[in-house]
Amino acid sequence: MKELRKLATPYKWFMILLVAIPVLIMTVLSFSKTSGVDFTNIRFTLENFSKLGQSVYLEAIVNSLTLAGVATLICLVIGYPIAYIIANLQTDKKWLILVLLISPMWSNMLLRIIAWEQLFKPNSILNSLGISLDLIGTRLAVVIGMVSIYLPFMIFPIYTVLDKMDKSLLEASRDLGANKLQVFTKVVFPLSLSGIISGIIMTLLPSATAFALPLRLGGGKILLIGNVIENMFKKVYNYNLGSLLSIMVIVLIFASMGIVNRDKGSLI
Amino acid sequence: MIVKILKACRLPLLVITFLIMYFPLIIIGILSVNKSSYAHAFKGFTWQWYTEIFSEATLRTAIINTLTVAILATIISTALGTLIAIGIQALRPKEKKRLLMLNNIPLINPDIVTGLSLMIVFSFLHLRFGITTMLAAHIFFSIPFVVLSVLPKLQSLDKDLYYAALDLGCTPMSAVLKVIIPAIKSGIITGALIAFTMSIDDFVISYFTTGNGFSNFSIWLYARLGRKSFSPAAYAYNTCITMVTFVILMAINIKSIKSKKGRILNEKNSSCIDNTTYSS
Numbered sequence: 001m002k003e004l005r006k007l008a009t010p011y012k013w014f015m016i017l018l019v020a021i022p023v024l025i026m027t028v029l030s031f032s033k034t035s036g037v038d039f040t041n042i043r044f045t046l047e048n049f050s051k052l053g054q055s056v057y058l059e060a061i062v063n064s065l066t067l068a069g070v071a072t073l074i075c076l077v078i079g080y081p082i083a084y085i086i087a088n089l090q091t092d093k094k095w096l097i098l099v100l101l102i103s104p105m106w107s108n109m110l111l112r113i114i115a116w117e118q119l120f121k122p123n124s125i126l127n128s129l130g131i132s133l134d135l136i137g138t139r140l141a142v143v144i145g146m147v148s149i150y151l152p153f154m155i156f157p158i159y160t161v162l163d164k165m166d167k168s169l170l171e172a173s174r175d176l177g178a179n180k181l182q183v184f185t186k187v188v189f190p191l192s193l194s195g196i197i198s199g200i201i202m203t204l205l206p207s208a209t210a211f212a213l214p215l216r217l218g219g220g221k222i223l224l225i226g227n228v229i230e231n232m233f234k235k236v237y238n239y240n241l242g243s244l245l246s247i248m249v250i251v252l253i254f255a256s257m258g259i260v261n262r263d264k265g266s267l268i
Numbered sequence: 269m270i271v272k273i274l275k276a277c278r279l280p281l282l283v284i285t286f287l288i289m290y291f292p293l294i295i296i297g298i299l300s301v302n303k304s305s306y307a308h309a310f311k312g313f314t315w316q317w318y319t320e321i322f323s324e325a326t327l328r329t330a331i332i333n334t335l336t337v338a339i340l341a342t343i344i345s346t347a348l349g350t351l352i353a354i355g356i357q358a359l360r361p362k363e364k365k366r367l368l369m370l371n372n373i374p375l376i377n378p379d380i381v382t383g384l385s386l387m388i389v390f391s392f393l394h395l396r397f398g399i400t401t402m403l404a405a406h407i408f409f410s411i412p413f414v415v416l417s418v419l420p421k422l423q424s425l426d427k428d429l430y431y432a433a434l435d436l437g438c439t440p441m442s443a444v445l446k447v448i449i450p451a452i453k454s455g456i457i458t459g460a461l462i463a464f465t466m467s468i469d470d471f472v473i474s475y476f477t478t479g480n481g482f483s484n485f486s487i488w489l490y491a492r493l494g495r496k497s498f499s500p501a502a503y504a505y506n507t508c509i510t511m512v513t514f515v516i517l518m519a520i521n522i523k524s525i526k527s528k529k530g531r532i533l534n535e536k537n538s539s540c541i542d543n544t545t546y547s548s
Contacts, residue, residue, distance in 0.1 A: 001430065003440045007355025008367060011411075015370045018408055022385035025392055037391045082285050085278055095521045099514075104289045106513040107296070110471050110486050111506045114493070115292035118299065125298065125310055148288045155285075201376065209378035212471065212490065226380050233384065233476070246384050250377075257376065 023250060030244035037239060048244045057228060057245070064225040067139060068208035071146035072154075075203045076196065078147070079154035083195075084188075086155075087162035098159075105152055110212055116145050117216045137219035145217045146207040153202040161195030162188070197260055209249060225249060293510060300503035318508070320501035327501055330488035337399065337474075337484060338467040341406035346460040348407070349414025350452070354444060356415065357422040371412045382409060383476030390477060397479025405477040406467045413466065414459035421455035422448070465513075 025037065033043045051057070086097055104112070118124055120135035135141040165188070173187045207213075211226030218224075225245060232242030300318070304311035322328055356367055374382055386405045395401055425448065433443035449456070471486035478487060485505070492498045 001358040001427065004355055004358035004444070007351045008359055009355070011352045011355070012367055012370065015367075015373075018386060018389055019370065019373050021392075022388045025388050026384075029388075037388055078281065078285060078288075081277065081281050085282065099517045099521060100286070101289070103510065103514045103517060104293055106465060106469070107293055107510045108469055108471075108486060108489070108506050110489050111296060111502060112292040114489070115295040115299075119291070119295055123309075125295065125302075144288075148292060151285065151289060205376070205378045209380045211380065216493070229380060229384070233387070239388075242384075243388075246381060250381055253377065253381070 023247070026243040026247050026250075029240050030247050033240055036237065048241045051241055052244070056223070060223045060225045060228045061248075063214075063222060064208040067142050067214075067222070067224065068146065068204055071143045071150065071207050072200055072204045074143065074147050075151050075154040076200065079151055079199065080158055080192075080196070083155050083158035083162055087159055087165075101152055101155060109149060112149060113145055113213050113216050116141070116148065120217065136217065137221040139222060141217040142214050142222055145213050146210070149213065150203045150207050153206070154199040157198040157202060158192060158195040161192045165191055201256075201260070205253060296503045296510075297507050299500055300507045302500065317500045317504040320499060321505050321508075324499055324501050326488060327485075327499060327505070330483055330485045331505060333399070333482065334468055334484040334486075337403055337406055338464055340403055341410055341467045342460050342464040344403075345407045345410035345463050346414050346456060349411045349459055349463075350418050350449065350456050351444075352411065353415045353418035353422060354448060357419065371415055374409055375412050375416075379470075379472035380476075383473040386473065387476040397477070398482045399478075402474050402478045402482065402484070405473050406470065409470075409473060410463035410466055413462045414456075417459035417462060418452055418455040421452035425451050468509075 028039075028042075029037070030048055031044055031046070033045050033047065035041065086094065086101075089097070117136065119126060120133050120141050122132050122134040122136075124133065126133060135144075169187055169191070170183055173183050178186060208224065209226045209229075210224065211230045214222050214224045214227055229242055229245050229249075232238045232245065298310065301313050301315065302310050303314045303316075320327075321331070356364055356371075359367065377385075383405070386401075386408065390397065390401050390404075429447050429451065430443055433447040434440065438446065469486070470484075471490065474484050475487055475490065478484075483491065485502075489502055492502075
């Protein structure tokens with residue numbers, strides 16, 4: 001099959017061009033002052049770094065980590081039992097529940113955020129039921145939005161691991177004298193850790209970097225790192241500070257992936 | 269004791285999950301038939317927003333753009349992704365692992381990082397932002413999904429089939445087209461479905477890679493929100509999409525359950541190589 005290898009070669013260069021090169025360009029941008037990505041009048045400077053200390057940016061980073069962290073934790077607390085329940089259903093209607101869980105994801109994400117926004121406004125359709133939720137601009141609204149949008153991303157990786165788990169291991173541990181709780185804590189849970197980790201990554205990363213969601217549900221009062229980055233690239237055209245912030249996000253992602261991969265190695 | 273508590277929690281948990289996920293959809297559904305164009309009161313039932321999907325020019329353009337990009341991106345990324353996956357499968361294990369790691373980076377990266385990276389490369393290359401850059405971006409983020417859904421099928425494919433085709437006089441390319449691709453059809457279809465749904469729903473990456481006024485549905489929506497001029501036809505369009513995908517998902521599942529027994533026979537038939545097609 002050697003002759004088929006050349007089918008993959010262009011892909012390698014294509015991916016390097018579109019994945020590695022931008023990171024390089026962004027690194028250069030974050031150490032310099034330019035107009036956009038025009039390098040003709042480049043001037044190297046560290047002033048982007050000194051701007052990082054400003055409270056707007058620090059607050060955005062802290063907001064991103066705490067709100068996305070809380071949302072991820074809630075997703076895990078709801079998502080794990082749900083995945084467990086579905087994986088252990090003794091019915092041929094399992095696919096129906098899975099389809100019901102997947103279908104909301106086919107609905108436009110932005111519009112689902114808008115639906116929550118319409119609901120959280122003091123004047124909402126709920127008024128006819130005598131309820132007025134005045135939640136826009138609160139952290140609670142942002143967290144509810146995040147949980148609602150990203151919950152499936154937590155459920156599916158965990159479900160996949162639980163569903164594929166070798167059931168004879170559970171029987172073996174029961175034969176060896178473990179009670180139901182011990183089977184769970186000593187066998188099922190440790191074996192599902194890889195699913196939990198991918199679930200956490202799949203929920204935490206997009207929710208921490210979201211910008212439309214905090215903008216709509218936070219009413220402009222709660223800024224996340226995504227809002228600041230969007231602002232830099234789309235409104236004030238400060239590509240240098242924007243690049244620095246994006247590079248920080250990328251470094252954080254790869255650092256956490258590195259830690260996860262190392263831990264995974266030691267667990268197995 | 270704890271087991272009992274967990275069992276008691278089962279129903280409430282399912283209810284909470286479905287509520288939190290379906291609440292927005294219900295609201296969107298209600299607002300799509302609401303007579304008032306403001307979302308704060310229900311003023312009666314109407315179908316007018318469903319007809320406005322076609323009469324409101326900017327929305328219609330945005331929907332046509334979304335579908336054009338999604339269909340083109342799906343076709344191109346499925347074709348490229350399948351060939352790339354075949355190439356990756358033929359690589360030496362070490363190289364394969366390395367390329368797969370590269371393949372997975374866009375999958376892990378949050379949309380904003382992917383969108384920004386592409387925007388920076390495109391403006392570095394002085395490309396004209398618009399439909400081509402958005403299409404290129406959609407192809408870029410769809411290919412890894414196609415590769416990942418095709419690869420498992422390739423792994424379980426008997427390599428001897430390919431060599432047999434070569435022995436019977438196929439060139440490598442026609443062996444790929446006539447033997448490998450029909451055998452991994454289900455993986456290709458899954459990949460194409462994922463690519464299409466990713467593309468049709470994408471906001472962030474499109475937002476960063478478009479320009480010169482070319483907008484898809486999500487970008488149209490985002491721009492409208494800023495200007496507070498927002499037509500409920502958007503709710504109507506989304507409700508239609510949700511309904512259609514729901515029906516398709518149900519149909520696929522019902523069909524796959526019904527044909528479970530028949531499938532084994534079918535697979536046997538389809539993997540048989542029909543010698544007559546190679547006579548040319």
